[in-house]
Amino acid sequence: MEGQQSPEGTPGRVERVRLRSAAAALTSLMAFAATSLVAGPAVASTTGGPCALPRTHAHHSLGLDTWNGAYTRPATRLDAVMIFLKFPDSEPLYSPEELAADHFPATSDFFRQASYGKFALRSHPLNEWMQMPKPSVAYAIKRDWEPERRAAYLRDAVAAADARVDFSAYDIVYLVADPDAPGVDSDATKVVNFDRPLRADDTDIRRVVTVFERHPPDRNVLAHETGHVFDLPDLYHRPGDGNGDWDTHVGDWDVMGSQFGLAPDLFAWHKWKLGWLSRSEVLCVTAEPGGDLVTLEPVAAAPVRGGSIGTRLAVVRTGPNAALAIEARGATGNDAYTCTEGVLLYRVEGETASGGGPVKVVDTHPETEACWEESVYPPLADAPLGVGETFTMPGPPGGRARVEVAERTQTGAWTVKITTA
Structure with a gap:
């Protein structure tokens, strides 16, 4: 886990107003x-x-x-686990079920249509909060995250979920933080690649998607990040x-x-x-x-x-x-x-x-x-x-x-x- 990590994410956050036939939306962008x-x-x-x-x-x-x-190839079907993380310095305002609904089935629908029905992304949300050992502010979460703080966050997140998650059963790991914790920065949403993989349940975890999105989240943000998991x-x-x-x-x-x-x-x-x-x-x-x-x-x-x-x-x-x-x-x-x-x-x-x-x-x-x-x-x-x-x-x-x-x-x-x- 001490191996070097490289982040990649979505475009830089810019405030805009988008007019749609159904509604107007205030949107923002982020990137790494x-x-x-x-x-x-x-x-x-x-x-x-x-x-x-x-x-x-x-x-x-x-x-x-x-x-x-x-990289994992999205040939037929992949299973993704969503792990929800809370911190000692904040009580979540939303349930894991509500945050999971921010991204699924929309992300699965995106890839189903994009692949002409050839690929299915199946989400498996863990519908309970996993307790992180440190306050959110201790991890100094931000877009240009310090590698040591990021490594500590990832190590603690996997350890917090390990008793409840069989990582060997999943192809993709989404780590979803309480979006309202004081130390959470939505600009930090990204994929983290490991030069040396994490190890859990006799399984190498080569990359994870760290999600810090607000509720409701940026549109299609998880489709973008999941694209990186597929080497895009x-x-x-x-x-x-x-x-x-x-x-x-x-x-x-x-x-x-x-x-x-x-x-x-x-x-x-x-x-x-x-x-x-x-x-x-x-x-x-x-x-x-x-x-x-x-x-x-x-x-x-x-x-x-x-x-x-x-x-x-x-x-x-x-x-x-x-x-x-x-x-x-x-x-x-x-x-x-x-x-x-x-x-x-x-x-x-x-x-x-x-x-x-x-x-x-x-x-x-x-x-x-x-x-x-x-x-x-x-x-x-x-x-x-x-x-x-x-x-x-x-x-x-x-x-x-x-x-x-x-x-x-x-x-x-x-x-x-x-x-x-």
Whole structure:
């Protein structure tokens, strides 16, 4: 347990007002800069192909020719335990059942829809408070947490729950603190990775999710943190001084960028990495005369009739560790509240670490913005191409791509012509 720990979390907390069709919500963001974890062993992947970037030593590399065996893969079903922690200096205002309901079934629903029903995250809340041995203020909980204080907190939390929890029965551990204890800082919500795992019930605990969220919590915050458990990177940009906009890389378009995004479903590239898309659902674009014509189903849409997922991603390889990804986004599923629909382009860099911009959305309408009252980053809210629009990506020979949106089908898919040169 004395091993070094590295935290990673959600984007920096910024106060905003979001207008939804149902209600207005005052929201805030938080984040932690991710630090690298030693790369794990390679595990054979079934998602490879000529457009699958190689996995590198970058933290949460988006290369997907192999799986990083240091992380749990959300292939079919995983079980998560929620442990609720109280402190001697505060009496909780809410019950464990109320706090569990803040996150589930919403988080399970998010991943069920994102995976097209292939993956189930099952929550097992321990519906009682576990007593921590020290007052909350003794742990000095904060966003940039001192490693020694963080280590003490984690050691005490596992010890407090060990008599009631069989850690060997669970794949994921959520440590949920009393949100109203005086020493609890909601900005400290994050995943903690261990260079040397904790040991309990003859089981190695390689990472835990520490939850300090207020009640009610930030929207989709646990989906973001759980994404890190599955080796997904932070996609936001953290300004050097902590001020400024955090959402310049991907805007609203993936929960790993902002849990408040209007279209928070995972990028198709992430779904490919996690195994939710197979090679048959990914088109690798080649330099064919006349270009490639593809019908892209919206990333967030449920499988089409007959259970087929359909093509969700087109990829143009632009370098040894780089690619241009092309997918459709529509107002359905996890993206039901998107303010624009169309064909989204983004660059993927396999050698860029979490938090450094491994994904950057291409703004195909750089002179305009959209949804300024709702979007986390209006300049990218209108990034997708619409019917009849064409965009040419500059690049070296073999890396240039021209994307033309020909039509939208009656079923909501998008017909796209992609030409490389």
